Amino acid sequence: MVSKLEMTGDELDSRARDVLRAIILQHVATGEPISSRSLSKCGQFQLSPASLRNVMADLEDLGYLAQPHTSAGRVPTDRGYRFFIDHLMKSHALSRRDRETIDGEVANAGEIEQILHLASSVISKLSDQIGVVFMPTLLQFTxxxxxxxxxxxxxxxxxxxxxxxxxxxxxxxxxxxxxxxxxxxxxxxxxxxxxxxxxxxxxxxxxxxxxxxxxxxxxxxxxxxxxxxxxxxxxAPVEHELFVEGAASILTKPEFADANALRRTFLALQEKEKLIEILNTFLSEDGLQILIGSESDFTQVHNFSIVARRYGSSSAPLGMVGIIGPMRMEYARMAPLVDYLGLALTRKIEEQEQDR
Amino acid sequence: MVSKLEMTGDELDSRARDVLRAIILQHVATGEPISSRSLSKCGQFQLSPASLRNVMADLEDLGYLAQPHTSAGRVPTDRGYRFFIDHLMKSHALSRRDRETIDGEVANAGEIEQILHLASSVISKLSDQIGVVFMPTLLQFTxxxxxxxxxxxxxxxxxxxxxxxxxxxxxxxxxxxxxxxxxxxxxxxxxxxxxxxxxxxxxxxxxxxxxxxxxxxxxxxxxxxxxxxxxxxxxAPVEHELFVEGAASILTKPEFADANALRRTFLALQEKEKLIEILNTFLSEDGLQILIGSESDFTQVHNFSIVARRYGSSSAPLGMVGIIGPMRMEYARMAPLVDYLGLALTRKIEEQEQDR
DNA sequence: AGTTAGCACTCTCACGACGAGAGTGTCAAG
DNA sequence: CTTGACACTCTCGTCGTGAGAGTGCTAACT
Incomplete structure (x- = not known):
């Protein structure tokens, strides 16, 4: 019923967009469903809860929000996050500390495997998500x-x-x-x-x-x-290397409060083929890639998102670097982090290429 | 109150020993506390539940058994497991399949790091526990x-x-x-x-x-x-390498049904220093080492046990190989597995030493 | 038109009561 | 020394209840 809507960002008026953005920001911060009342109280809107409820009901009809149950507040859907990322998000500037941390780690590393290992661990630490770095087959390697x-x-x-x-x-x-x-x-x-x-x-x-x-x-x-x-x-048999670091970071996130979610997640991370497949499809794409919830097999089951980016010279892309975390994550902070790490890796590798 | 008892195995008569052994075997198999009735029904003893209860009460007084609560059956304590391992356990012969699997993996591996990596993963798979392989400092390496x-x-x-x-x-x-x-x-x-x-x-x-x-x-x-x-x-900075493989294997074990136990365990596995410290103390010991529950800082908190063994020529021990799992594990199966892997590694390394 | 106060409705969740079930300890008889 | 019998205790699942949170709707207001 919403499938015929184009994702141009035009079907929402300015107020609806503001509400959607506010709900996502607040929900990402708290992890809780957002009620009309809490939204009204936050001061950003000079509107009563009842008015906000009208807007929220519209957003729900359009598929951007959902209710866990009737008497709960609203939660963004994957479609909601997608709209947020494409049209509403303002990426934070990368903090100087983060930039320096990345630069430092990348500069210190020597061998490619060490670089990638450090990269996955630094991105995991900075993002507090699971870090992944993928290096594809060496068969085309000259x-x-x-x-x-x-x-x-x-x-x-x-x-x-x-x-x-x-x-x-x-x-x-x-x-x-x-x-x-x-x-x-x-x-x-x-x-x-x-x-x-x-x-x-x-x-x-x-x-x-x-x-x-x-x-x-x-x-x-x-x-x-x-x-x-x-x-x-x-x-040649070394067809790809996949570094997955910081899986323990998701342990403390509220979406993994129950043991089953944890179990399923760890088991999913075990089988790396799926992940490799997904990262591989991204390899041909330029720029930052964000995959949300139902948009892929891997992220669908566990309500995960992947934020990733190609690294290596554009003529010969070397692999993908990124993070995996629950759908509810601070995309505005993750995006520049992953992006910068990708840039730093690319720079480092090009340096080594020069250095002949 | 039990501290003055020497662990000679003399303070238990033959019947008490049989009962303790039966309880441990059954509890390891099922994970449930063992009641006098189920023990009587199993047919091994021609005794009524009431008589068994007497024996069990004695074993509890001696600190070998404990009750989770008054109306539950008995569970072995770490002291109970210790007695079992020292005096009651009959190690299974290693199955031919397992032996061949180990031999195959070890034979295929080339470089030392690859060997150790494969070793930790094969032991994890065969034991269905967490595999650890530890290689200490290279500073004394000639x-x-x-x-x-x-x-x-x-x-x-x-x-x-x-x-x-x-x-x-x-x-x-x-x-x-x-x-x-x-x-x-x-x-x-x-x-x-x-x-x-x-x-x-x-x-x-x-x-x-x-x-x-x-x-x-x-x-x-x-x-x-x-x-x-x-x-x-x-x-030189590469002071030690620790391979921990198969942490996901504990996910399905009933002792980790609740999320907190899982969380704590994964966090504990994160900080490897403790583990390295423990494995290091074992390095001077010959033969199979088993560490149970409260016997060390690491195993105490999480009701874990470690079964480990030195590998490398006896003149220059190279490191430790073993498994980590819940205290409730099949020691009789684990012991020969770890032992054989240690032997296989040692043999492999001595081969490479010859081969100059 | 859009906004808002009010109200009835629904759903979750924490709490407590309750009974079934399991296992024990004990005691007296065999 | 063994065992049947019995009272006692503790856990666990179920059910009911009431508070709380949040919604949708409607009617009044601007």
């Missing part, structure tokens, strides 16, 4: 260099540096034995020969090379090829 | 080799292999620029010069070398020293 370090005669650590500054390392267990000097040579060769290619491309070319005439005779080349293939094969 | 890989001109990955096969790698950001060949030379030099020493020892010696006459003139040596110090300094 390499700058590849080096091999002798761990023991048959165990080799392979260090791959991407053109975007990301460093990946894995240990492979070979059946052959290697010398230090051999590995140095192999590293130089592979770096020279394959830099700029994707892992997948490298693997395919190496496999083609095995059939090459020369490889049959040159023992050194043969060793290089098998080691290279093993190294790339071993990295 | 090195076999040290290599440096060029990430970018000023960022160097440092790969340290311990004599126990453990591989640690960190990226350091230097102010100087390095060439590939330089790094290879530095790696060879440091490996030759310092292998067998502890990280701490290396650092001290490097610092002493800065004051050395030669270092002032030999630019290469100077670069080596500063890089070496930075590498070691960067690794």
């Amino acid at each position: 390499i700058r260099s590849m080096d091999f370090v002798l761990i023991s005669e048959t165990r080799i650590m392979c260090v791959i540096v991407g053109t975007n500054g990301v460093v990946v390392n894995r240990i492979v267990d070979t059946r052959q034995t290697f010398q230090r000097e051999e590995l140095e040579k192999i590293g130089r060769y592979i770096t020279a020969e394959f830099s700029g290619m994707t892992l997948d491309g490298i693997r395919r070319r190496l496999i083609r090379m095995t059939e090459d005439e020369r490889a049959l005779h040159d023992q050194m080349l043969q060793k290089t090829i098998t080691l290279g293939i093993e190294a790339v094969n071993d990295v | 090195i076999r080799s040290m290599d440096f890989v060029l990430i970018s001109e000023t960022r160097i990955m440092c790969v340290i292999v311990g004599t126990n096969g453990v591989v640690v790698n960190r990226i350091v950001d230097t102010r100087q620029t390095f060439q590939r060949e330089e790094l290879e030379k530095i790696g060879r030099y440091i490996t030759a010069e310092f292998s067998g020493m502890t990280l701490d020892g290396i650092r001290r010696r490097l610092i002493r070398m800065t004051e050395d006459e030669r270092a002032l003139h030999d630019q290469m040596l100077q670069k080596t020293i500063t890089l070496g110090i930075e590498a070691v300094n960067d690794v």
Whole structure:
């Protein structure tokens, strides 16, 4: 019945918009359903509760508000939050403290995994929500260099540096034995020969090379090829990394007062595939993304919202960073937080990219 | 009033012991307080409920059982569990499936961190409790080799292999620029010069070398020293790694039916220092360790137990592996699980140690 | 027209009473 | 020493009740 309404923001007059905004702000602050009386008392409107009730009834008809039960106040629906975010919200400026905290954490981090880990934990702490950082597949990842370090005669650590500054390392267990000097040579060769290619491309070319005439005779080349293939094969399975931090932060939120809600939530967070799927669809979108309640499978069940943003250079987006929390959250504070963290990460990564 | 009793297991006659064992087994299975009637009905005893009540009253006086309230059955106390574990428990043989699962997971893992991560997750899955694996400080860690890989001109990955096969790698950001060949030379030099020493020892010696006459003139040596110090300094802060896996497994246990217990538990798991402290004290003990309820700060508050065991060669214990769960757990099944995982880890690590 | 006071209505929630059920302790008889 | 019997106690679910909160509606007011 409300489906034919376009979300242009035009179907609400200025007063209705003010009321909706006030209700959402107040409800986010208190967690309680908002009554006409408390709204009237807050002083923002020179109207009696009865008048406000009329406005609220209209907003309910339009699907922006709902009543938990007849004699309770109103609560925003996901549709209400959506309207708020699209048309009513005024993002807070990011506090200097927060900005400095983010900058500090990001600056201190070295390796990509550490950066992402710190990012998820800092956003979780600052937002008091669950922090998520997602780094998608490395298959399209182009390499700058590849080096091999002798761990023991048959165990080799392979260090791959991407053109975007990301460093990946894995240990492979070979059946052959290697010398230090051999590995140095192999590293130089592979770096020279394959830099700029994707892992997948490298693997395919190496496999083609095995059939090459020369490889049959040159023992050194043969060793290089098998080691290279093993190294790339071993990295490829790392299809994505998902950092979820601060799940305990939701423990104190009133929407999780009962044990079942908690249980369901933790179990949902366990299975990360769904989350990855959602974040993946966002990966093609630019700018801040907000997903509310029923708008996706994941957020629907638990009345969650996701505020997330792409990071990494726009030419090669690297992943998503954001927060997950109950639908009732301070979007006006979350939005700039997530946005800034995304920017900071992007900047950091571009710096590393320069730094060649 | 019971404190003067020695825990020799002598103060209970054979019948009392049987009753205590039966009560614990039944309570662990059901989670309910055990009544004299249900005990009589189970057929193990040819006694009436009234007689069993007498025995149970005695066990309660001795502090092995307790009643949640007057008209409830009996529940084992931590003292009761302790007696059970020390004198009554018959450990189940480890099922073949479990043994194979553990062997499989451990065999597949490569790097130490991956091994420990898998270990904590496999033990969590098999036990349906929270899995913990703890690796203590690396400061006493002696090195076999040290290599440096060029990430970018000023960022160097440092790969340290311990004599126990453990591989640690960190990226350091230097102010100087390095060439590939330089790094290879530095790696060879440091490996030759310092292998067998502890990280701490290396650092001290490097610092002493800065004051050395030669270092002032030999630019290469100077670069080596500063890089070496930075590498070691960067690794040293990693004082311990604690893997806690499967916290969600306790969600379904009846002792966490109410939200507060859940909340408290998750918050307790958040602060890992306490846990590390406890595991650290166990590090000097050989064999399986079981800590019950009030026996430690950590387990006391939440009615938890810890079943843990040292792993790593006995000459150089590497860390602790174990599970955390409610006091009411199947000790007879947990004990061999943890024990076997500890053995498997030790074996794996010794293999890697050989493999030089 | 829009606004407001008043009022009846509905729903939740905290409180207390109550009875069924479960388990115990005890005592006297076997 | 064992056991049947019985009174006692405590928990827990159910039901009823009344206070409180908030609404919708209507009629009067501006």
